[in-house]
Amino acid sequence: MPLALLVLALSSFAIGTTEFVITGLLPEVVGFGKDAPNLVSTINIGAFNTGNALGAWAGGVVIDAGFDLTRVPLAAALMALIGFGATALTYLSARGRAALAPAK
Numbered sequence: 001m002p003l004a005l006l007v008l009a010l011s012s013f014a015i016g017t018t019e020f021v022i023t024g025l026l027p028e029v030v031g032f033g034k035d036a037p038n039l040v041s042t043i044n045i046g047a048f049n050t051g052n053a054l055g056a057w058a059g060g061v062v063i064d065a066g067f068d069l070t071r072v073p074l075a076a077a078l079m080a081l082i083g084f085g086a087t088a089l090t091y092l093s094a095r096g097r098a099a100l101a102p103a104k
Helices: 003-018 021-031 037-064 069-094
Strands: none
Touching (some): 037 069
């Protein structure tokens, strides 16, 4: 099997399986906003849609800057690192505060 075909197959599998992670996280997130579950759900989905739009924008900027298509995944990786950094900063800033009680 050619290497490119193997990479395509593994990437397709990884993308397909991670698509369902969001569905599993939603009840967990809504559990912390038990007084306003619709608001929490709306904000959660809005954040994912914003990330999707920013990813498309970043890919367009890379292509518009004259780089070839092989540079788009590098921009995606950079955006993922930025997202991870924002998540880590949020976690570290909330460590000292009292934890929220999950919904019953």
